[in-house]
Amino acid sequence: MNVSSAAVQACGLVKTHGQGQSRVHAVDEVDLEVPQGQMLAVMGPSGCGKSTLLHLLGGLERPTDGEVWVAGRRIDTLSERALARMRRRSVGFVFQAFHLVEELSAAENVELPALLAGRSRRQARRRASLLLDRVGLAARARHLPSQLSGGQRQRVAIARALVNDPLVVLADEPTGNLDTAATLEVLRIFEELRSAGQTFVIVTHDERVAATADRLVSMRDGMFVDDTRLAGSHPRGLGGLIGLEG
C-alpha cells in the first residue's frame, strides 16, 4: 500500500492497559488509513477505545503493538522528543475539556504552539489574530479562558490546533461539553475547514457531528465494526442537514 498518500495510517494497532486479570484491550488490532483531506468520524459506546485511538494517532501514547504513520513517517518508534517535534508540525489536538492553559489569554494560547514550533513572536501573533478572527473571537483575544463560555473556549482550542497548519486535526468529542448553539458554531468552523481540505479525525457521540464527515467508523471493544463512506459534502448546507434551521 502506498504509505505516503495517507495523512495518518495505522496497521495492526494494539493498546492494552493493565496486566493479568485486569488487562484491558483498549484498542485491538485496528487498521486505519486516513487520506489527506478526509474528515473521519469515529463513533462508539463509552469505553470502546476512541480516545485511546486518538492518543495513539497523535503520539500521546505508545501502542503495545502495531505501527502508526503520520505524514508518511513511522512515529511509534520515535523518541519523546521527536514525537513532540512531529506534533508541532503535523498534529493539532482539540479536546472535550478544551484544555486551554488557564493562565494564558485566548491569543496567547493560540500563539503557544507557533512559538514552540520556532516561529517569531510577530509571526505567531499575526497567525493567532488571523485564526481568532476566523473562529469569530477577534474581540476576545485578550480574555482568559475563565472569562469565556464553553463554546468560545472550544473555538479558541480549535484556533490553537490550527495555528501551525497541521496535517491532521485530532478532535476528541469537541462538542461533548457544548450546548446546541455552541455545537452549531463549532460545526460551522469544521465544515469550512473541511471544504478547505483539512484532514480530520473526530471522535464523537454526536450524530450531527458525524453527519458532517466524509467517512464514519464505528468502534466497539477496541475494534472497528463498521466503516461507512458518507456522501461527502452535502449540497443542502449544514443547517438543513442537521435540522437546526428554522
Added chain:
Amino acid sequence: MGSIVLVVRLVLADVRRHKVQVAILLLAVTVATATMALGVSLRGASDTLYEQTRAATAGPDVVALSGDRGPAVTSALAALANDPDVVAHHGPYRIVYADLTTRDSTSSPVVVHGFAETPGAVNRPLVTSGQWVRPGGMVLERGFATALGVGVGDHVTIASRSYPVVGIAVTAATSIYPWAAQIGPGGGPSDYSGLAWMTRSDARTLASSHDLPVTLAMDLKLRDPAATEAFREGHRVSIIRINFHSWQFTAVQDMVILRDSQPILVVGSWLLSFLASTGVTALAVGRAAEQTRRAGLLKAVGAAPGLIATVLLTEYLALALVGDALGLVIARLTVPAIASPTASRIGDAAGLTGATVATATVLAVAVAVLSTLRPTLRAMRTATVTAQSATAYQPRHRPWLTALSALLPTPLLLGVRLTARRPGRVVLQACSTATIVIAIVALLIRFAQPERGYGLDGSAALPNLRGEHDRQLMLAVAILLIALALVNTITLTWTTAIEARPSMAIARTLGATPGQISAGLSTAQLLSSLPGAILGIPLGLGLFSIFALGNWTVPPFSWLLGAALATLLATAALTALPARLAARQPVAQALSAETA
C-alpha cells in the same frame, strides 16, 4: 468529645500518609529551635560554669591589683586585709610577666602567680591533674595547657629556664584563657596571656634573675559577696592606685570569648525559623489544596467545614511541639561543647532555663501557626463555598510577563509563564535563595577577617580560639541553613511541578518536548531564585555589619558574586531532578487526570 477523637484520628491518618513531609517539618522546626535555644542559653551556661569553678576553687569576691610594686604598694594591699568588710584574704602575691616556650617551640606570653605550697583560704586553684606547685615545679592553668598541648610531666621554658609541669589547675580569680592577665605591667594594657603558678620563691627568682615586670595582687573574701561594688566605691580614694576586679566582673569577662557566638546563633536561628516557616508554608499550601479536595468527602460524613482547618492546625502544632522538644534536647546536649571553648572552667553547663524553653516554644508555635494560617483559612473558605470541584486557585493574568517571555527561547518561555502562575511561591523561593546567599556571604566575611593569634606577638602558632569558635559555629549554622534551604527548593520545585502538570501536559500536546518542560520548570525556579541571590549579597553584608563588633573588611566583590552564582547553579542542578521526573509523566494520563 467525639469531634476530638475524629480530629486526632484524621491527624494520625494524615501523618501516616505524609511521612516525608512530616520529617521535613520536624527537621525544620527542630533545627530552628535548637539553634535559638543554644543562642539564648549561652550567657546562662557561661555564668554557671563560672559559678561552679568559683565554688570549687574558693574564688575571691574581689581581686585587688596594683600595676606598681614596692613596700608602699605591698603595705597598701596588705592593709585591705584589715578592712572590716573583708573576712578572708590571700596574698599579696607576685604576678610576673614572661614568655613561655614549649618543647615544640610554641611561644606565648604568660603571667606567673607566686603562690604558697599549701593553698590558703581564698583562691585555692583546683588541681585537675598532677599536683600543686613545689620548688622547681610549676602548674599550668588548664585552658592555657590545653591550648599549648602541654600535660603533666612535660617541660616548658620560661625566661630561658626549663621547668617541669607538675600539675594542671583551674581558678576563678582570673578570666579564662587567654585573658589571664587582668592587669598589664605598670598598670598598662595586657596581651593575650596564659596563666601559670610557681612557688613564691620561684616566682621571685624568676622575676629578679631576668628583671621581668612584676605587679602585685591580693585576693579578698567579703562579708557580703554581693557587695563588691560598694567595697570598690569605699576604697576609691587612695594614694596608691589599686584596681578591684569583682567576681561579677570576671564572670562577665568570660563571656568575651562568646561575644560573637550569641549573635551568630540567634541571628542564625531567626534565619532558620524563617526558612522553616517558608518550607512549612510551601508544604501547607500543597496540603491545604489536597485537603480542600477531601472537603466534600468529609462533609459527606457530617464534618463541619472548620474541621479541615482544625485538623491541619492541630497536626502542624503537634508536630511543631515535637520538633521543639527535640530541638531543646539537642540544645541541652550541645550547650557544654559550645558554651566553653576553653578548658578554663569546670562543671556542667546549665540545663535550659524556663525562659529558654519558653522562647524556643514560642518560636516553634509561631512557625507552625504563621505558615499554616493562610492555607488553612483558604481551605476553610473554599470548603464552605464549593465542595469537591474546587480549583482553589484562580490564575492572574500578567500580560507584560507573557509578552516578555515570548521573546525568550521556549524553555525560558515556559519557565516565565510558570513563574507568573504562582507569585507567592516565587517569593518563597527567592527567600530561600536569599538565605543561602546571606549565610555564604557572612561565612566569607568571617573567613576573610585578619586575626591575631594567641601566641607571642600575635603568632598563629596558638590559634585565636574565639575566631575559631565563631567560624565553627558559623559554619555549622550555615550548613543547617543551606540544608534547609535546599530541602525547601526541592519541595517548591516538586509542588510547582505537580501543580503545573495540567499546563505542562497541554504544552506537550502542543509539541513541547520533555526536555523543554523540565528545562522550563528548572528555569522557573531559577528565575524565582535570581532576585533572592542578588538581594542576598547586600542583606548578608548588612546583617554582618549590624551584628559585628569593631572593624571588618568586605571580602573581594568577586567572591560575593561567585557565591551568588554558585547558589544559582546549585539551585538549577537541584531542581533538575524533580523537574525531569515531572516531565516524564505520560501526557494522556495527566490530561485525563485533569478532567476526572
